[in-house]
Amino acid sequence: MTTSIHTTTKITPWDDREFVRAYEQAREAAHQEELGDGPAAAAEVQRRLHEAGYPDARVDVARSVEEAIEQVSHWVVSRDG
Numbered sequence: 001m002t003t004s005i006h007t008t009t010k011i012t013p014w015d016d017r018e019f020v021r022a023y024e025q026a027r028e029a030a031h032q033e034e035l036g037d038g039p040a041a042a043a044e045v046q047r048r049l050h051e052a053g054y055p056d057a058r059v060d061v062a063r064s065v066e067e068a069i070e071q072v073s074h075w076v077v078s079r080d081g
Contacts, residue, residue: 006072007037012079019079022052037073038063045077056081 009027011020026048027041035041042059049057058081063073 006070007075008072009075009077011077016079019054019057022049022054023077026052037071037075042075049077054079 026045030041030044046059060076
């Protein structure tokens, strides 16, 4: 069974193509591990970004009660912390 990805993501800086590509690859890897869209997946994405050469990268997860029930979350991904 594959876990669905239900996130809205804001990436800063959005115009750094290499960083965005690194994020997308890390996110896809977390998806392949079926980690969902919550804190465990975000922690894995952050770890992979650090390994990819972005040691200050940060992934924050915000989720209201309704969003948790609906299994949706908002991610704020920043390259420089």
